Amino acid sequence: MVLAVTHDHAEDAIDVVAFDGDDTLWHNESIFSMTHERFAELMAPYVQVESIGERLLATEMRNLRLFGYGVKSFMLSMIETAIELSRGKVTAAEVQAIIEAGRSMLEHPVELLDGAEDAIRSVSEHHRVMLITKGDLFDQESKLARSGLGDHFDAVEIVATKDERAYRRIMNRHGADPRRFVMIGNSPRSDIVPVLDLGGWAIHVPHPLTWAHERIEDEGEMAARERFRLAASLDEVPAVIADLRA
Amino acid sequence: MVLAVTHDHAEDAIDVVAFDGDDTLWHNESIFSMTHERFAELMAPYVQVESIGERLLATEMRNLRLFGYGVKSFMLSMIETAIELSRGKVTAAEVQAIIEAGRSMLEHPVELLDGAEDAIRSVSEHHRVMLITKGDLFDQESKLARSGLGDHFDAVEIVATKDERAYRRIMNRHGADPRRFVMIGNSPRSDIVPVLDLGGWAIHVPHPLTWAHERIEDEGEMAARERFRLAASLDEVPAVIADLRA
Numbered sequence: 037m038v039l040a041v042t043h044d045h046a047e048d049a050i051d052v053v054a055f056d057g058d059d060t061l062w063h064n065e066s067i068f069s070m071t072h073e074r075f076a077e078l079m080a081p082y083v084q085v086e087s088i089g090e091r092l093l094a095t096e097m098r099n100l101r102l103f104g105y106g107v108k109s110f111m112l113s114m115i116e117t118a119i120e121l122s123r124g125k126v127t128a129a130e131v132q133a134i135i136e137a138g139r140s141m142l143e144h145p146v147e148l149l150d151g152a153e154d155a156i157r158s159v160s161e162h163h164r165v166m167l168i169t170k171g172d173l174f175d176q177e178s179k180l181a182r183s184g185l186g187d188h189f190d191a192v193e194i195v196a197t198k199d200e201r202a203y204r205r206i207m208n209r210h211g212a213d214p215r216r217f218v219m220i221g222n223s224p225r226s227d228i229v230p231v232l233d234l235g236g237w238a239i240h241v242p243h244p245l246t247w248a249h250e251r252i253e254d255e256g257e258m259a260a261r262e263r264f265r266l267a268a269s270l271d272e273v274p275a276v277i278a279d280l281r282a
Numbered sequence: 283m284v285l286a287v288t289h290d291h292a293e294d295a296i297d298v299v300a301f302d303g304d305d306t307l308w309h310n311e312s313i314f315s316m317t318h319e320r321f322a323e324l325m326a327p328y329v330q331v332e333s334i335g336e337r338l339l340a341t342e343m344r345n346l347r348l349f350g351y352g353v354k355s356f357m358l359s360m361i362e363t364a365i366e367l368s369r370g371k372v373t374a375a376e377v378q379a380i381i382e383a384g385r386s387m388l389e390h391p392v393e394l395l396d397g398a399e400d401a402i403r404s405v406s407e408h409h410r411v412m413l414i415t416k417g418d419l420f421d422q423e424s425k426l427a428r429s430g431l432g433d434h435f436d437a438v439e440i441v442a443t444k445d446e447r448a449y450r451r452i453m454n455r456h457g458a459d460p461r462r463f464v465m466i467g468n469s470p471r472s473d474i475v476p477v478l479d480l481g482g483w484a485i486h487v488p489h490p491l492t493w494a495h496e497r498i499e500d501e502g503e504m505a506a507r508e509r510f511r512l513a514a515s516l517d518e519v520p521a522v523i524a525d526l527r528a
C-alpha cells in the first residue's frame with residue numbers, strides 16, 4: 037500500500053499515527069479464550085482442568101521460536117499439549133475437534149472494538165495513519181479485509197515480531213521520524229516499549245483480555261516514561277494525540 | 283527494508299529485477315518431498331501408498347483458503363489427512379511424529395541453488411534488486427536470514443499470495459513501472475503469469491520439483507508471450523536481462 041497522502045505540518049507536530057490490530061481495533065483474545073474453553077472441555081477426561089492453561093502456555097512459549105504467532109501455531113501447540121496431557125491417549129477424533137476449533141477461530145467474524153472506526157477517521161484528518169499488526173500474514177490480511185477498515189489506512193505493515201528492529205525498519209521505509217511517530221495498542225511488550233525505546237510516542241489502550249506473553253513485569257516503570265500516554269478507550273485517543281508535542 | 287540504491291538509467295531500460303525465493307534461490311520443494319516420504323511411511327499401515335499423495339494434496343487445496351501457504355499449513359493438512367486415511371485410527375504417537383517431521387522442515391538448513399548469489403550480485407550492478415516471496419511470514423523471514431542473501435536486496439516483500447493485485451501493490455509501493463520490471467522464478471502460476479498480465483517481464487527458471495499447485499495448464503501459451511523468457515539456470519539470468527528492452 038502506498039502512502040499517497042502527506043500532510044503539511046510543523047516540524048514538531050506528530051506525523052504518523054500507527055494502530056495495532058488485535059485487541060486494539062478488533063477483538064482477538066476473546067476468540068482465543070473461547071477456544072481455550074473448548075480445549076479444556078476436550079482435555080477434561082484426561083487431566084485436572086486447572087493445569088491445562090498453564091501447560092498450553094508452556095507449549096506455546098516453547099514453539100514460538102519455530103512457529104511464530106498466530107492461529108495455526110496455536111492449533112499445533114494445542115495438539116501437542118493434548119498428546120502430552122493425555123499421555124499419548126488422545127484420540128484422532130479429539131485431535132480433529134482441536135483442528136475444527138482452530139478453523140472456527142479463522143472463520144470467526146471480525147468484531148471491531150467500540151470507537152475503532154471513529155478514532156481512525158478522526159486521526160487521519162491530521163496525520164498519516166498506519167496499521168502495524170503482527171502474526172500470521174494470511175490471517176492478518178484476511179482479518180483486515182473483513183474488518184472493513186482497509187481504506188482508512190495510508191499504509192499497512194504486517195510483521196512477524198514487533199520489536200525495535202521491526203519498528204525502525206517501518207519508520208525508515210516510510211520516512212517517519214520516531215519523535216513524530218505515535219503507536220497505539222494494548223500490548224506493553226509489542227506496542228509500547230519498543231516504540232518508547234526508539235524515542236517515539238506510545239499510547240496504551242489496555243484491553244481486559246491481554247495474553248500473558250504480551251505483558252511485561254514492570255508496567256509502572258513503563259507508565260512513568262516521558263512519551264508514554266494512557267487512554268481508557270479509543271474514544272480518548274484523538275484528544276491525547278492532539279496534546280502531544282515532539 | 284528501504285530502497286536506498288537508485289540507478290540512473292534510460293527510460294526504456296530495466297529498472298527493477300525481482301527474484302522469487304523458494305526453489306528459485308533456495309531449495310524448498312525437496313524438503314517437502316522428504317516429508318512426503320516420511321508421511322507415507324507413517325501412513326503405510328493404514329492405506330495403499332499410491333493414494334497418499336493425492337489425498338494429501340486434496341486436503342491442502344481444501345485448506346488453502348483458510349490456512350494459506352507454508353509449513354504450518356502443511357503440518358495441519360498432514361494431520362487431517364492422517365485422520366481421514368486411517369479412518370480415525372491414527373495414534374497420538376503418529377500425530378506427534380507428523381509434527382516432528384514439520385518441525386524438521388522448519389529447522390532444515392537453507393541451501394542455495396547453484397549460482398544464486400552470483401546472479402543477484404551481477405544483476406544488482408545495474409538494477410534495483412528485490413526478493414518477492416510468498417508463504418508464512420515468520421518462516422520466510424527466517425529462511426531469508428539463514429540464506430545469507432539479505433544484504434544483497436534493495437527491498438524484500440513477503441506476501442500471502444502472489445497474484446496480480448499483490449504485484450501491482452508492490453510496484454506502486456516502490457515506484458516501479460511494470461514495463462521496466464522483471465520477475466524471475468520457477469512457478470508459472472505465482473512468478474510468471476501475473477507479472478506478464480500486468481505488462482511486466484518474466485524469466486522462468488524451471489525447477490525439477492515444482493508443486494502441482496504452482497503449475498498451470500497451458501505452459502505453451504505462457505511461453506509464447508512477448509515478455510516471457512526462459513533460462514535453464516540462474517547462471518543465464520544476467521545475460522537474459524541484458525537483452526531485454528522495454
